[in-house]
């Protein structure tokens with residue numbers, strides 16, 4: 001198998017869904033009896049797979065396949081994430097396609113890849129203890145193989161002997177010379193179950209609740225702290241959120257208004273209408289990209305929370321004209337697609353701005369059959385760009401670039417990549433973009449500020465500061481009535497924070513501001 005090489009993230013979290021996620025392993029995915037592909041590749045000691053046509057380079061002792069293809073695929077995806085800074089949701093489908101893995105094999109590879117990456121922090125702590133040395137000092141290819149093995153031992157029903165032997169076989173390929181070490185480490189890991197390891201390694205909840213939760217639920221401590229703060233210090237709720245972050249997220253479709261109704265779409269795709277958004281359909285499985293409704297532009301993949309916050313902007317009460325709408329951070333175009341469809345029904349016209357050229361092209365593609373003007377420019381140029389005049393727009397969306405801590409379910413590696421130091425540049429940009437939006441909106445018009453992060457520095461602090469520095473009169477609009485009636489857990493207003501564990505959505509934040 002040859003590596004598809006570095007794969008960079010191009011989509012919003014909405015567009016990146018697990019492929020065909022598996023239920024937890026039930027034992028049918030043991031190491032024996034896997035199909036093998038003649039001419040398949042094998043990883044070099046550096047960890048990359050190299051194709052050797054006509055030779056089964058993976059044949060192990062006794063002629064049986066040394067490593068089955070789903071595990072190989074998972075290993076290669078995990079290695080690419082760490083070696084090439086690839087994104088699992090992009091690199092894994094490429095590997096699965098290249099290997100021709102479908103059905104249960106693809107599901108198993110997906111489960112192993114996503115599960116290992118989500119649980120990385122805890123797995124590393126366990127491997128450090130089991131190896132008697134810091135996991136960071138283990139050769140990267142062997143380290144990734146051990147992570148994959150430890151995940152199978154602690155979080156799936158793969159029999160222990162199969163998890164150990166398949167991992168040792170993998171290590172034989174990626175780190176010859178380390179097989180004895182790998183065998184010993186995994187046997188040590190297998191001595192306890194996941195709960196017993198947490199009991200042994202995590203600080204107690206009483207003495208260090210953040211440290212305990214971080215290790216028990218595999219999140220960086222700063223992220224746990226940020227979640228706990230956003231949840232008002234409620235550690236029970238924080239725990240539920242962390243558990244939810246480690247679950248496979250469902251795929252949500254958005255039935256484009258004017259094109260197809262949610263009930264009709266649900267019937268067509270075998271899904272269920274969403275609980276909250278009138279446009280949402282929950283998909284039970286399968287590859288959404290293969291659906292005719294998605295291919296022909298009647299629907300797109302979009303988290304229900306994203307649908308709700310975009311729709312909220314269109315529902316904010318407005319006096320006077322209502323024909324000019326602006327999406328100031330539009331790429332790759334999920335919300336622009338929904339806003340453009342609603343605008344078409346209401347006789348309004350959407351302008352969508354995106355600073356990154358390739359993402360601007362994605363916006364144009366996402367809105368290709370709608371009357372949307374796509375501008376490839378910096379949203380902060382309001383007042384300097386003739387197409388972005390001041391006091392011109394009636395409704396403006398700022399779906400700001402953010403840490404994405406609200407969509408960790410969809411991006412298994414991102415919790416380990418993000419750093420608290422990312423916050424200062426991001427919040428400066430968020431303030432500047434919201435300031436530009438407040439210049440772009442007409443007096444009496446509304447601005448929705450949205451992040452896919454519940455971090456209070458990116459939410460409340462940014463909004464308060466940007467409004468204070470804007471130099472224009474700004475009032476908060478209570479956002480709660482702009483969400484579906486009866487939706488629970490919306491807090492005290494005027495802003496709204498959605499949560500995976502409360503609403504089944506990404507953790508989207510919404511503030512609605514009216515320019516006086």
Ligand SMILES: C[S@@+](CC[C@H](N)C(=O)[O-])C[C@H]1O[C@@H](n2cnc3c(N)ncnc32)[C@H](O)[C@@H]1O
Pocket residue numbers: 012306328329330331332333334335336353354355356359377378379380399400401402429433
């Ligand atoms: C959270 S994403 C928006 C997601 C999008 N609204 C959707 O629903 O698909 C933020 C976007 O803002 C863009 N961006 C960052 N800085 C910008 C700027 N100064 N002006 C315009 N867009 C910017 C990023 O490239 C990114 O595509």
